[in-house]
Amino acid sequence: MEYDKNNIFARILRKEIPADIIYEDEYALAFHDVNPQAPIHVLVIPKKEYVSFFDFAEKASPEFVYGFTKAIHHVIKSFDLRKDGFRILSNHSVHGGQEVPHFHFHIFGGRPLGRMLTPP
Ligand code: 5GP
16 A cells, blocks of 8 residues: 555644644654543654554664654653553554554553453
């Protein structure tokens, strides 16, 4: 799948549309999900054009993977989620239920999150 430069997260990265930004560095931008599924529901997106995790894993340099991972770690620490716990999730394509075609991790926390998947 080719990267769509006008997807909503690309537009947030270019600051064309607003987002409730939590953290930003050279690798990542983190902001609150507009439709939160938990008391804490944050999206962390890379500052490069990757469609999904698959794309990221194939194309990102070791330095970028490291920097992006550290940014996620920083966001989790900033919400003090280590003790009570949290969930990281990334959707890929149709079966994954991916809506926005710019790679992102969801970080959920702030309550017990239940089982990982609901039965079909
Ligand atoms: P996906 O299904 O692609 O993994 O998740 C996309 C997420 O992006 C959804 O949780 C949705 O609520 C969130 N989202 C979609 N559009 C916007 C937006 O314009 N701003 C923010 N902050 N979140 C968005």
